[in-house]
Amino acid sequence: MNHNIWDPLHECLERKDLERLQLERLRSTLERVAKVPCYKDKFAASGISPGDIHSLDDMAKLPFTTKEDLRQNYPYGMFAVPMRDVVRIHSSSGTTGKPTVVGYSRKDLDDWSGLVARFMTAAGVLPDDIVHIAFGYGLFTGAFGLHYGAELIGSAVIPMSGGNTERQIMILKDYEATALVCTPSYALTLADRIQKMGHDPRTYLSLKVGLFGGEPWSEELRREIEERLSIVATDNYGLSEIVGPGVAGECLCKKGMHIFEDHFIPEIIDPETGKVLPEGEKGELVLTNIVQEAIPLIRYRTRDITRLHYDKCDCGRTMVRMEKTMGRSDDMLIIKGVNVFPTQIEEVLFQVEGCEPHYQLIVEREGTLDTLEVQVEVNENIFFDEMRKQRAFVEMLEKRLATNIGLHAKIKLVEPSAMPRHEGKANRIIDKRNK
Numbered sequence: 303m304n305h306n307i308w309d310p311l312h313e314c315l316e317r318k319d320l321e322r323l324q325l326e327r328l329r330s331t332l333e334r335v336a337k338v339p340c341y342k343d344k345f346a347a348s349g350i351s352p353g354d355i356h357s358l359d360d361m362a363k364l365p366f367t368t369k370e371d372l373r374q375n376y377p378y379g380m381f382a383v384p385m386r387d388v389v390r391i392h393s394s395s396g397t398t399g400k401p402t403v404v405g406y407s408r409k410d411l412d413d414w415s416g417l418v419a420r421f422m423t424a425a426g427v428l429p430d431d432i433v434h435i436a437f438g439y440g441l442f443t444g445a446f447g448l449h450y451g452a453e454l455i456g457s458a459v460i461p462m463s464g465g466n467t468e469r470q471i472m473i474l475k476d477y478e479a480t481a482l483v484c485t486p487s488y489a490l491t492l493a494d495r496i497q498k499m500g501h502d503p504r505t506y507l508s509l510k511v512g513l514f515g516g517e518p519w520s521e522e523l524r525r526e527i528e529e530r531l532s533i534v535a536t537d538n539y540g541l542s543e544i545v546g547p548g549v550a551g552e553c554l555c556k557k558g559m560h561i562f563e564d565h566f567i568p569e570i571i572d573p574e575t576g577k578v579l580p581e582g583e584k585g586e587l588v589l590t591n592i593v594q595e596a597i598p599l600i601r602y603r604t605r606d607i608t609r610l611h612y613d614k615c616d617c618g619r620t621m622v623r624m625e626k627t628m629g630r631s632d633d634m635l636i637i638k639g640v641n642v643f644p645t646q647i648e649e650v651l652f653q654v655e656g657c658e659p660h661y662q663l664i665v666e667r668e669g670t671l672d673t674l675e676v677q678v679e680v681n682e683n684i685f686f687d688e689m690r691k692q693r694a695f696v697e698m699l700e701k702r703l704a705t706n707i708g709l710h711a712k713i714k715l716v717e718p719s720a721m722p723r724h725e726g727k728a729n730r731i732i733d734k735r736n737k
Contacts, residue, residue, distance in 0.1 A: 309420055312564045313619045317612075320620070324567055325358055327592035332364075334382050335598055340375050361569065362578050366588065367602045372402040372543060381405050383596050393441045394542055401441075402543055405596040411450070413593060414545055417562055418451025421551020424560065424617070425536040426511050427481050429456030434479035436488060437516070438464035443546030444516060448483045451548070457481070464488075465725050467495050478508040486519040486527060486535070487728035490659050493530040494723060504532035513538055515547055517727045518627045520645045522652030526659045537626055541604055544589050550624055555616050558623030565593045568622060569601070570610055573631040584609040586631050587624065605630045607643070635665060635731065637672045640709040644730040647676060650706050654699060656684040660721035665733045672735065674711040676703070679721045 315323070332352035335341040344365040345351060354363065372380055381388065389408050393401040406414065427433065433452040437445035439461060452459045460477055462470060464484075471492060474482070482489065489512055493503040509531055515538045527535045539559050540547035549566055550559035561568050566589050570579045573586040587606045591598045606627040614620050629643035636642075644663060651657045658679040666673050676699075684695055692715065699713045722729075 309416070310618070313420065313560070313562075313621055315564070315620055317620065320563055321358055323564055324592060325355075327564075328358070328361070328567060328590065329355055331590075331592050331598045332600070335600060338380060338382050340371055340380055341600065358567065361567065361590070361601065364601050366576065367599045369402055369543065369603075369605075372404075373400045376400045377403040378405070380597050380599070382598055383407060388596055391441075392443045392446075392542055392546065395442075404443075404542055407595040410545075410594050410596050413565065414447060414548055415450040415454045417545065417548030417565060418447050419454040420562060421536075421538050421548065421560070422448070422451050422457075422481075422513060423455060424551055424553040424619075425513055425538075426534060426554055427452065427455060427457060427513070431455075431457045431480045431510075432460065432478060432508075433457045433481040433483060434460045434462055434470075434474055434477070436462050436464055436470055436482065436484035443540070443542045445483075447540065447545075447547040448513065452481075467491060467723075467725065471496055471499070474507050474509070480508055480510045482509050482512045482531075482533070484512075484514065485516040485727055486514040486523055487517060488725055489514060489527045489531065489535070490523075491723040491725065493527070494719070498719075503530050507531070509533045511536065513551075515539060518629050518643070518645050520648040520652065521626070522649050523659055526652060539606075539624065539627070541606075543599060543602060544591055544604075545594060549589065553615065553617040553619065557615060558611055558625055560615070560619050560621045560623055561610075563621045566591055568610060568624070570608070571603075573605075573607075581612060582609065584628075587627075607631055607634070635663070635674070635733070637665065637674050637709055640707065642674070642707055642709060646707050647703065647711075650702050651676070651678055651699070654702070656680050656695070657699075658718065658721075660716075660723075661730070662721065663731045665731065665735055667735045674709065675714055676711050677714045677716050677721070679716045679718060682718055685715055685717045 336352050348365045350363050387407050388405040390406040393403045435445050435448055439445040449459055462473055496503040496506050512533045512535045524535045536552040537559055538547055538551035540549040550561040552559050569588040570585040571588050579585045587604045587608050589602050590600050608627045609625045611623045628645050634641055634643055660679040662677045664675040696713045703711050
């Protein structure tokens with residue numbers, strides 16, 4: 303065990319003690335949600351009641367909750383407490399329909415701060431750090447979660463919010479921030495801009511650690527960020543429907559994100575059949591919140607694809623570790639019968655010298671066949687190289703992709719700095735098939 307463990311009482315529990323605590327909290331939560339109309343109907347339709355759950359294995363009998371359930375019960379129909387007990391409301395953007403609305407009781411907010419403080423300290427954030435938050439403040443949960451977690455640790459917080467990259471860099475530099483909170487793609491945008499200003503991103507800032515989330519990213523992209531900014535880059539995971547950031551986070555071992563199982567019960571299911579998969583298999587992550595008061599969700603389908611590891615981590619934590627998410631089951635591309643995630647392509651591209659960490663996938667349909675074009679930014683040496691060498695470079699990339707993902711994709715080289723830079727989540731896919 304090391305000094306970075308925030309809560310050894312819970313994070314280092316023996317598996318049998320942890321599962322006993324989970325079952326106790328699960329049964330208590332089920333009793334409470336059984337009074338929520340949506341769950342009352344779901345339980346009745348499934349022919350199950352909270353009293354039928356005698357072990358964690360019995361969870362498979364419980365119905366799933368989906369984003370559609372939250373939309374159909376918009377805005378407050380899924381709340382398990384009266385509005386007088388709700389002290390904070392957050393929601394999704396609602397770009398694809400009605401927003402999903404979540405609420406927090408006073409205890410929920412305290413719990414949330416504690417969960418974020420856990421993963422931040424696990425990543426090396428200390429009370430004397432200065433934490434620069436470049437997530438947008440507002441209905442989005444990301445900024446507030448990290449803000450209150452950092453304050454609980456005792457760190458100084460710069461609530462910068464998103465956008466305005468030049469000003470971000472000025473504040474990072476002048477206020478001597480040591481920890482950066484943003485999306486991984488925005489970290490690269492900052493590095494690019496600092497370089498364009500004529501400075502070396504590795505030495506220009508005082509940063510030591512980056513806490514990145516909000517979008518899937520590969521190990522290759524992590525290495526790129528660590529090298530470009532000379533920091534330790536760690537991953538964390540959360541989603542607004544469950545609590546926001548604070549579901550899971552990496553320790554400095556960087557061997558997966560610890561899910562805080564005293565608050566959440568994770569399962570991995572086959573996204574097609576809904577069947578629970580054996581330990582170690584890859585599938586869709588399902589989460590049950592067993593502590594939250596305002597809006598506890600039972601077997602919530604996250605749509606995120608990952609794998610769980612239950613062996614003890616070198617840091618001393620015993621809680622299960624989830625791998626970086628490959629992507630979302632609803633974002634997975636199916637091209638000519640092959641399942642493809644952007645992170646798989648990213649891994650291949652970033653292993654090739656000359657490829658910059660900026661790319662986009664263009665999916666189109668020609669007649670009855672789907673086609674994939676990978677537009678990848680390359681450095682000046684390659685982009686302005688003679689045509690013969692460029693062709694050889696493209697063929698090499700196409701061959702590598704075909705070998706690694708089992709699909710032929712057309713490669714298009716893009717000149718340096720031509721790809722859009724993102725101040726929030728990166729938009730990697732342009733799917734023109736249904737347009």
